[in-house]
Amino acid sequence: MDEHAGGPVPHAQVRVDLSAIRDNVRELNIRTGAAEVMAVVKADAYGHGLVPAARAAQAGGATWLGTAVLGEALALRAAGVTGRLMAWLCAPGERWADALAADVDVSASAPWAVAEIAAAARETGRTARLHLKVDTGLGRGGAPRAEWTTLVDTALKAQADGLVNVVGLWSHFAIADAPEHPVNTAQVAAFRAALAAAEARGARPEVRHLANSAATLMAPQSHFDLVRTGLATYGLSPVPDAVRPDEVGLRPAMSVRARLALVKRVPAGHGVSYGHFYVTDRETTLALVPLGYADGVPRHGSGGDGGPGAPVLVGGRIRQVAGRVCMDQFVVDVGDDDVRAGDEVVLFGDAAGEPTAQDWARACRTISYEIVTRFAPRLPRTYVGEEPQR
Known part of the structure; x- marks a missing residue:
């Protein structure tokens, strides 16, 4: 089910693959043998959506x-x-x-x-x-x-x-x-x-x-x-340094995506975002992502003098957040890449080559639990994959 099919495309969204939740639970059932599986759907199903995630988990055998x-x-x-x-x-x-x-x-x-x-x-x-x-x-x-x-x-x-x-x-x-x-x-x-x-x-x-x-x-x-x-249940590893999700048959169900709101060329020495935490070292292109900490993007994902920012995929390349994450937006330095307003940017996703929630967790010095649970209700959820009807 895609809530936006045929309608306006949102500037940003959380996309949840219900078939991934279903398949993850099936895999967990195999691994637990005689033990039953309780799918924990607290905290709005770890940000994935309480009712849709619960139904998908039940379809997988929870x-x-x-x-x-x-x-x-x-x-x-x-x-x-x-x-x-x-x-x-x-x-x-x-x-x-x-x-x-x-x-x-x-x-x-x-x-x-x-x-x-x-x-x-x-x-x-x-x-x-x-x-x-x-x-x-x-x-x-x-x-x-x-x-x-x-x-x-x-x-x-x-x-x-x-x-x-x-x-x-x-x-x-x-x-x-x-x-x-x-x-x-x-x-x-x-x-x-x-x-x-x-x-x-x-x-x-x-x-x-x-x-x-x-x-x-x-x-x-x-x-x-x-x-x-x-x-x-949601395809993330609680022990990322020991077990990758794909090693145990799990795949992430959540991705966070946005469309670039603005792209502009700036000269070398140009400060970026509050406090000029990041300053361009050459003529470059800045891309504005219309998501911020009010949506759940961690401010600790900011990048600049303190180190690289959290990763995003834009224009087919992994880039980092440049400067402070603001309440509603952040900036990415895309160099000389040919990107335009309206192009998709992936904060983290469920496909090969996309940053992961664990990548964001490492960049923000936290755990993936916090990354996926923090995205705010004002950010629409779009559900893809088979949605079980009960």
């Missing part, structure tokens, strides 16, 4: 979908997306009743959360599907191991009262992108101990889950019953 916040899970249900769906980042006073009414699995890391979920179940007459999270070493969400049995006992009491079903036990890795790190071994052992303790007290979960994208690709011993694939 039997679960995961969001961080409940609002995104409810938006999926409102769009008619069915199947197992989990939301895990909740604070006191959450919309638990709405979650239960929409058949959204919820998570608890403390007894107060179990109490609130049980109260919503009593109020609505709907039994909650509950996952219990243990902190095995990340030091973020999850019950401390010293308090794990208290959380389990609280949940099993609510289960005995008919208010919840404890359907999942889970945790999250801290250093899965370094698979040989001893913390990973310790976390797997801690998770197994937590599972044993919960099951000894009567828990009979449907799924036990620990692995994220990096562990899915590199730590099969951590797959258990379910893996949660975020970045890999």
